[in-house]
Amino acid sequence: MRITFLGTGSAMPTGERFQTGVLLSEDGRRLLVDCGSGVLHRLQQSGAGYEDVSTVLLTHHHLDHVADLLPLLKARWLAGEEHLEVVGPEGTKALLDDLLDVHDYLQDRVDLQVREVGAHEFEVAGFDVEGYETRHSLPTLAYRFDDRFTFSGDSEAFEGLANFADGSAVLAHDCSFPDDVDVANHPTPATLGEALSGVEVGRVYLTHLYPHTDGRQEEMLDSIAESYDGDVRFAEDLLSVEL
Ligand SMILES: [Zn+2]
Ligand SMILES: [Zn+2]
Numbered sequence: 001m002r003i004t005f006l007g008t009g010s011a012m013p014t015g016e017r018f019q020t021g022v023l024l025s026e027d028g029r030r031l032l033v034d035c036g037s038g039v040l041h042r043l044q045q046s047g048a049g050y051e052d053v054s055t056v057l058l059t060h061h062h063l064d065h066v067a068d069l070l071p072l073l074k075a076r077w078l079a080g081e082e083h084l085e086v087v088g089p090e091g092t093k094a095l096l097d098d099l100l101d102v103h104d105y106l107q108d109r110v111d112l113q114v115r116e117v118g119a120h121e122f123e124v125a126g127f128d129v130e131g132y133e134t135r136h137s138l139p140t141l142a143y144r145f146d147d148r149f150t151f152s153g154d155s156e157a158f159e160g161l162a163n164f165a166d167g168s169a170v171l172a173h174d175c176s177f178p179d180d181v182d183v184a185n186h187p188t189p190a191t192l193g194e195a196l197s198g199v200e201v202g203r204v205y206l207t208h209l210y211p212h213t214d215g216r217q218e219e220m221l222d223s224i225a226e227s228y229d230g231d232v233r234f235a236e237d238l239l240s241v242e243l
Contacts, residue, residue, distance in 0.1 A: 001026045001243045003149055003170060006042035007034075008207045008235040010176055011064040017209055017237055018042055019064040022172065023053070024127060024145060031125040032056045033143065033151055037067040040075060046238055050075050055125040058088030059153030060140035061095050070099055070106060077109040085113040087124050089131075089141050092116050117141070132164040137185040144168065148243050150201075154208060157187035157195035166199040169243050172235060175206035178216045179223055189220040193227035204228075205235040 002025045009017030019036025023046065032043070032053045043050050050072055059065060073084050086096060093114045100107050117124075119133045119141065131141040134155030142161055144150045150165035152173040165171040176186035186208070187195070196204065206220070213220065217234050224232050 001146060001148060002240060003172070003243065004046050004048065004240045005172070005205070005207065005235045005237060006032075006039045006046060007036050008209055008237050008239075009036075009038075009064075010208050010210045011062070012210050014209065014211045014214060019067060020059075020208060021068070022151060023048055024125075024149070026127070026146075029126040030055070031127055031145075032072075034059055034065040034153075035068045035072055036064040040068045040071045042237055043072075046240075051079050051081055054081065054083050055085045055087065057124055057129070057143065058086065058092060059134075059143070059151070060089060060136065060138045061091060062138055062154065065154075066095065069096075070103055073110060073112070074106055077106070081110065083111045083113070085115065085125075087115045087117055089118065089139050090116050091139070130164075132161065134161055135185070154186065156185060157192040159195055162195040162199045165201055167201070169202040170205065170241060171201045171203075172205045172207050174208040175213075175220065176208050176210050177212050178220055181210075181212055189223035190226070193224035196224070196228040196230065201230055203231040203233065203241075205233055205239075205241075207235040209234070 004023040006021035007018035018038025020034040021039030022033045024031045130144045134140045136154045140153045148169045150168040150171045179188045
């Protein structure tokens with residue numbers, strides 16, 4: 001499985017990190033997880049392109065995770081691609097209905113299939129996925145793919161989510177802010193380190209980075225290392241990891 005980070009930023013632009021998107025590829029199968037602003041552009045830059053990405057799995061419905069959904073649909077329509085499947089938590093059908101109400105000229109341009117999933121096991125684009133409910137300001141699912149890669153979605157750090165990721169080769173976890181930012185619904189390095197202590201993960205990539213984290217990477221890693229001694233790195237847009 002290849003993991004390509006398309007967007008490692010958040011709702012506030014850093015100038016370098018686009019909003020959330022991760023591409024999973026294996027044996028010609030492709031799955032886009034989240035589709036925030038800039039992800040369509042990064043897909044093209046990554047060489048994967050949008051023509052071969054016909055399935056999107058959403059962690060939740062905040063704008064920085066769904067903003068490029070209709071741009072993706074429109075680009076696929078213009079390129080002559082006929083399908084798009086969007087999978088996500090409860091409310092995903094209503095979200096797509098509402099988006100297409102606003103941009104009604106895009107209705108029925110592609111064969112759009114929408115499926116809602118929850119905190120259970122399911123299959124999408126040939127990947128075996130398990131969902132897990134996170135702690136965020138909207139209902140959000142973390143996902144574990146083929147038992148090897150876990151993506152936290154947006155979430156506070158907590159033991160349940162860390163246990164859900166236990167044994168993964170790679171965990172990509174929200175680490176939105178440095179420790180001196182007073183924050184709810186997202187972790188700080190200290191809370192993430194504490195949650196991860198006691199679990200075994202091959203490597204942790206920090207993502208969903210606000211501009212507040214610019215120039216603070218070393219101290220954030222030091223803070224995590226106070227409680228967790230595993231391999232922790234910062235994700236970057238277009239970083240690609242082979243599992
Ligand atoms: Zn969010
Ligand atoms: Zn977000």
